[in-house]
Amino acid sequence: MLDRLRLGCHADAARPPFLPPAEGIKRLKIVDLTLPLPPGLKTNPTHPETIITDHVTHWFTAPRYQSPCKGYASKLLLICDHIGTHLDAPLHFIPGGKSMDAVPLENTLGEAIFLDVSDKPADQPVTVEIMEKKLAAKGEQIKPGDIVLLRTWPGKWGDAIFKAAGISWPAAKWLCARKIKSVGLDLPNADTGGDMQRPCHMELLGNEIGIIENLVNLDKLTKTRLFFIGLPLHFIGLTASPIRAIAVEEW
Numbered sequence: 001m002l003d004r005l006r007l008g009c010h011a012d013a014a015r016p017p018f019l020p021p022a023e024g025i026k027r028l029k030i031v032d033l034t035l036p037l038p039p040g041l042k043t044n045p046t047h048p049e050t051i052i053t054d055h056v057t058h059w060f061t062a063p064r065y066q067s068p069c070k071g072y073a074s075k076l077l078l079i080c081d082h083i084g085t086h087l088d089a090p091l092h093f094i095p096g097g098k099s100m101d102a103v104p105l106e107n108t109l110g111e112a113i114f115l116d117v118s119d120k121p122a123d124q125p126v127t128v129e130i131m132e133k134k135l136a137a138k139g140e141q142i143k144p145g146d147i148v149l150l151r152t153w154p155g156k157w158g159d160a161i162f163k164a165a166g167i168s169w170p171a172a173k174w175l176c177a178r179k180i181k182s183v184g185l186d187l188p189n190a191d192t193g194g195d196m197q198r199p200c201h202m203e204l205l206g207n208e209i210g211i212i213e214n215l216v217n218l219d220k221l222t223k224t225r226l227f228f229i230g231l232p233l234h235f236i237g238l239t240a241s242p243i244r245a246i247a248v249e250e251w
Ligand SMILES: [Zn+2]
Pocket: 082, 086, 087, 088, 213, 240
């Protein structure tokens, strides 16, 4: 399946086309890895609350239209660019770094490897040893260009999540050395909250490797290798963007 999905295959005439045949789409199995965004949501204690309010309602605009049209409605959003399931751009921690609009779409589109390391203590970060052990147990390796998805703890999003530890600095360096495109996890912070040097963010974003935070439903994944899609919105100058993250497991 992943051969058919792999980007850049157009040049190789021997490979099937990127898009599956229409009948294949009927068997598509996707897992939505995205946190819903209700009004009032805050996904980091230092960030502002999400505001979703009416811009105009059907009742307000109806006089401008003719029956059977009952007018239109639209909403006004006031959100942090790090709200919910989102992708960090280098600019988040690197002054002068790339903003979201300059990050290649391929960084969060493509083959992913999923590692469930949620059996570690939640207050201990993800280490190189933990990842190597999981990879060895599955007979897998992280390849250049992979998107790495980590389930770091067994809880549901929001349950004491701000106390769970992220990725250790040596593990961030190890991921950079493997030339991955992005790493995603089920926490609001890829670093451990109390470490104000933010070594994981500095290392990964300094190497232009994407950080995806606040993934959910990782417990529903059944495959180690899958196709990941998590595209940022095309605002200009952002330090991050909400994404709709999905895993395509089969078709
Ligand atoms: Zn962020």
